Amino acid sequence: MTTSGGRSQDETRHPASPPCYAHELAPEPMSVDEAIAFMNNLLEGERAGAQGLAAMAKQVGETALHALLLDVARDEGRYCVMLRGHIERLGGEASRATGVFYEKLMAREGLAAKLKLLDRGQSAVVRAIDDALPRIDDALLAADLGEMREVHVRNIARCAAVVPPT
Numbered sequence: 001m002t003t004s005g006g007r008s009q010d011e012t013r014h015p016a017s018p019p020c021y022a023h024e025l026a027p028e029p030m031s032v033d034e035a036i037a038f039m040n041n042l043l044e045g046e047r048a049g050a051q052g053l054a055a056m057a058k059q060v061g062e063t064a065l066h067a068l069l070l071d072v073a074r075d076e077g078r079y080c081v082m083l084r085g086h087i088e089r090l091g092g093e094a095s096r097a098t099g100v101f102y103e104k105l106m107a108r109e110g111l112a113a114k115l116k117l118l119d120r121g122q123s124a125v126v127r128a129i130d131d132a133l134p135r136i137d138d139a140l141l142a143a144d145l146g147e148m149r150e151v152h153v154r155n156i157a158r159c160a161a162v163v164p165p166t
Contacts, residue, residue: 029137036092038132042125043083044095048102049121050076055106056114065162072155079148086141115159122156
């Protein structure tokens with residue numbers, strides 16, 4: 001059976017345009033200014049982490065933990081360089097500030113408390129990158145942030161393996 005338009009009644013009719021809510025399915029890309037602000041925030045935190053980890057390494061002496069803390073500090077420093085490079089590539093000015101995380105880390109009493117705060121800080125970076133990645137439309141930046149995320153996840157596990165029980 002056909003309708004007056006020549007279609008059969010069993011034929012599915014498709015809308016001529018996407019539904020009005022289609023724009024809600026994909027997040028709006030970050031503007032360059034938003035991306036630069038996001039990276040500056042990460043940069044300040046990475047700088048604080050690198051400094052805090054280096055200071056913690058000095059406190060534990062020459063041990064496997066010392067080597068681990070310095071290794072994680074090097075990762076933090078490497079991401080400072082990466083973030084600064086992307087900020088400048090996008091026409092921004094890299095922050096020279098150190099995030100408050102350093103002071104919070106140094107104020108903690110005992111290695112276990114410092115390592116737990118470090119875990120929370122590293123986890124916050126992972127969540128921030130997870131939230132931002134869908135909005136980053138710069139392929140180079142997205143790739144570097146993805147790598148940064150994976151290294152932070154790995155470092156969280158490495159540090160968790162040495163946290164003394166409380």
